[in-house]
Amino acid sequence: GFDALTDVSRFTFDTRGLQGGIELVPLCVGLFGLAEVLRNLHDSHRATPEFDMQSTQxxxxxxxxxxxxxxxxxxxxxxxxxxxxxxxxxxxxxxxxxxxxxxxxxxxxxxxxxxxxxxxxxxxxxxxxxxxxxxxxxxxxxxxxxxxxxxxxxxxxxxxxxxxxxxxxxxxxxxxxxxxxxxxxxxxxxxxxxxxxRWLPWVLRIPSHTLLIGIALLCVVGAYAIRSSMADVYIMLFFGAVGYALYLLSLPAAPLAFGLILGPLLEENLRRSLLLGRGSWEVFLHSPIAMGLFGLSLLAIILPLLAPLWVRLGNDIKRVRMR
Structure with a gap:
């Protein structure tokens, strides 16, 4: 959409529907709704377990x-x-x-x-x-x-x-x-x-293809109802495909929603800080609190990368001791 400070269009690809940016609701509906429909269609060949209706009486x-x-x-x-x-x-x-x-x-x-x-x-x-x-x-x-x-x-x-x-x-x-x-x-x-x-388990008796079609229709209607724009429907379909691709790659989809929400906040405060620091990045390290938060952020990024190595090292040490 348009930049909040300079009013310059960014990544709109000369498309009118993208000038207002990407709305959160179409993204989430596609990422968590339509992608789930596609995931169930992908797994439809698997046998579903039998459910005892008498257990809910x-x-x-x-x-x-x-x-x-x-x-x-x-x-x-x-x-x-x-x-x-x-x-x-x-x-x-x-x-x-x-x-x-x-x-x-x-x-x-x-x-x-x-x-x-x-x-x-x-x-x-x-x-x-x-x-x-x-x-x-x-x-x-x-x-x-x-x-x-x-x-x-x-x-x-x-x-x-x-x-x-x-x-x-x-x-x-x-x-x-x-x-x-x-x-x-x-x-x-x-x-x-x-x-x-007593009644909700009966939903399990609805044929899966009928249930998935109804959910897909609700996704389309929900995305269109936000701004009565077909652009939101296309965005929902696009991120539905993205969510399905992430499922096939065994990657989490939630960070995309986090990025859409936290990205503008990060950009706004980053640019505000650089304006206060007159373009100097030292503004983020001028106090012990800022340095501590910066260190914690780096630790949160690096720790998931080092955890598998730490586990592997621990397993190697146990094998050496057993010998």
Whole structure:
């Protein structure tokens, strides 16, 4: 779109539909919606497991069985809130860690994967608590914790609300109402889930091709409804293909959504800092706090690259000791 400072068009390819930039909603609909349809079409040859409809006839859970797993709930909730507060970690990592910990603390780890209740309670508690954890970096630092909070952050930016420390000072009532709404949503999720638990599994009986066609139509309608523009539909289709290609390459798609949200913020503050420093990059290293944040950023980039080497080195050391 057009540059915010110089009003020069960038990467529009002389196309009118790209002059306003790429909207977040068409990108996310294509990246996470249409790409999922294409992924299911790719995996449609695989046999789907049989589902026992009789297992959902009781709408109320066994409260005694749930109360007996309070330790698993607490462990999973703590892990989910902690991991969710780490930017870009997401609920998938929290669920994996919670499952591994439950297997570690269980007296019968061989039951995991064969109906162990702890293997569901702990990870699901982590999955639920990670949602609140992801709001911490988004609300305080303006950094989304996962793809869902990235969409939420984009919605706030559309309405002129920039997440960060100033949001608490300028709009404290909005912050309070957001967390109150989040708490209410948790309660409604429980109530609606219990009421519909007997009926929702029947969706599994809908033929997969019919369900996928309906989802694809909703993706097209949702992308067009944002600005009533076919350009958004084309953008959605393009990023749907990109998301499917990322799936084939075993690469995560969420960083694309992060880039669309955080990219303009990075560019704006980078150029503002360079203007204040009169073009000198030393402005980013003029204080211990700035140097510390710069070092942490480098560590976050380098650590995933060094982790496999560290694991390989540890395995080599163990082999030498065994000899």
């Amino acid at each position: 009781s709408p109320l859970p066994n409260l005694r069985a749930i109360a007996g797993r309070w330790a698993s709930m607490l462990r999973g909730s703590f892990i989910g809130a902690f991991v969710g507060a780490i930017p870009a970690a997401g609920s998938a990592i929290a669920v994996a860690i919670a499952y591994a910990q439950e297997m570690r603390f269980s007296r019968h780890p061989e039951r995991f994967g064969h109906g162990a209740v702890e293997g569901v309670v702990g990870p699901e508690a982590a999955n639920s608590s990670s949602i609140g954890g992801t709001l911490i970096p988004m609300m305080t630092l303006g950094v989304p914790g996962d793809a869902i909070t990235a969409v939420l952050m984009g919605s706030l930016l559309i309405h002129g609300l920039r997440p960060g420390p100033m949001l608490f000072a300028e709009n404290p009532s909005f912050v309070s109402s957001l967390y109150a709404g989040f708490f209410l949503a948790l309660l409604l999720t429980l109530v609606i889930g219990l009421l519909l638990m």
